[in-house]
Amino acid sequence: ELVIPGSDVSLDLISEPIKPGYSFRQYPDFSKKLGGLRDGELGIVMAPPGVGKSTWVAELGYDLIANTDEKVAWLFLEEDLKKAAQRLIALDNNVPLPKYRLDPGILPKEQIKSSYDKLINNDRTWFIDLGPQGRVDVNRLLHMLRYYHAQGVTRFIFDHISIVFSHDDRDNERKLIDNVLSEVAAFCAATGCTMIMVAHIRRFEQKINVKDEVNDAVWTYIDPSMARGSGSFEQLAFWIAALEPEVTENEEKGRARISIKKNREWGTTGPADILQMDMSTGRLNKWEAPEYDY
Numbered sequence: 001e002l003v004i005p006g007s008d009v010s011l012d013l014i015s016e017p018i019k020p021g022y023s024f025r026q027y028p029d030f031s032k033k034l035g036g037l038r039d040g041e042l043g044i045v046m047a048p049p050g051v052g053k054s055t056w057v058a059e060l061g062y063d064l065i066a067n068t069d070e071k072v073a074w075l076f077l078e079e080d081l082k083k084a085a086q087r088l089i090a091l092d093n094n095v096p097l098p099k100y101r102l103d104p105g106i107l108p109k110e111q112i113k114s115s116y117d118k119l120i121n122n123d124r125t126w127f128i129d130l131g132p133q134g135r136v137d138v139n140r141l142l143h144m145l146r147y148y149h150a151q152g153v154t155r156f157i158f159d160h161i162s163i164v165f166s167h168d169d170r171d172n173e174r175k176l177i178d179n180v181l182s183e184v185a186a187f188c189a190a191t192g193c194t195m196i197m198v199a200h201i202r203r204f205e206q207k208i209n210v211k212d213e214v215n216d217a218v219w220t221y222i223d224p225s226m227a228r229g230s231g232s233f234e235q236l237a238f239w240i241a242a243l244e245p246e247v248t249e250n251e252e253k254g255r256a257r258i259s260i261k262k263n264r265e266w267g268t269t270g271p272a273d274i275l276q277m278d279m280s281t282g283r284l285n286k287w288e289a290p291e292y293d294y
Helices: 011-015 028-034 053-067 081-092 097-102 109-119 138-150 167-191 232-236
Strands: 042-047 071-076 125-127 153-159 194-200 209-212 217-220 239-245 256-263 270-278 283-286
Touching (some): 042 167, 167 232
Parallel strands (some): 071 153
16 A cells, blocks of 8 residues: 555564674775665666776676675676686686686686585576577666566676667657666665666766875776766666776876775765776775875
8 A cells, every 4th residue: 555654563573673784804994884785776886988897886786796695697798608617716716807817727627616505506596598689778778677586586696787779760869778777776666676786977078186185196087977878867866886997197097996985875085995997807996095104
């Protein structure tokens, strides 16, 4: 029923605590500020190209698969099935993905088998294979999400929203993104599933750089309104996290900081962990400030 008198609301209902969010082990500041990854929420990760959105959400998905009993759908739409599965093996063994893909023999077979059984051959990890067409429309996407949920999947890592529609639909991009976000947010709310979705931002008209004296850095500021195509990201997402790249003198790839832009449950926003790529392992780790002896 839609109309409920207050006398029908039980004391037990308002005395029952909500389920705590899941804290990611590698990113404690992000987890604490966010309040953890919670059921039934659509979260958005955005950043400029090349900053590491896909790498970071892969780290989040790997954490969920390796350290929880949840079923996880690994929806990397720009990767074929082979590369998506190889990414998990590389993460589990701290080797760069391109290096492992070029020569899987860098890892002992028994080590690969151990990671395979833990992360892939486990009845908890699900993938997607779009075949040669490489794209999926919103109706097919929702059909797949409902199928995954029927199989017990509760966590979705989705990279990225723009591939849901074809290049022929660019003129209707805003409307299409609105539609996808609305449907996905409704799916999460109705099922209790959680989705972490990657979104691209528009090209910068003018960059805003923010000086950070504490960490001796300058960051490129990212605002949720920069999301490509639609203002629905700010309206429909429960949380939004931006990866803000470090401004370097020679334009080499530097660090990136996680900055929470929206947080509907807790309201806590602002900078969190600073990330740095370890080129020897391919892992996106939390950067720790060096300790000095005075």
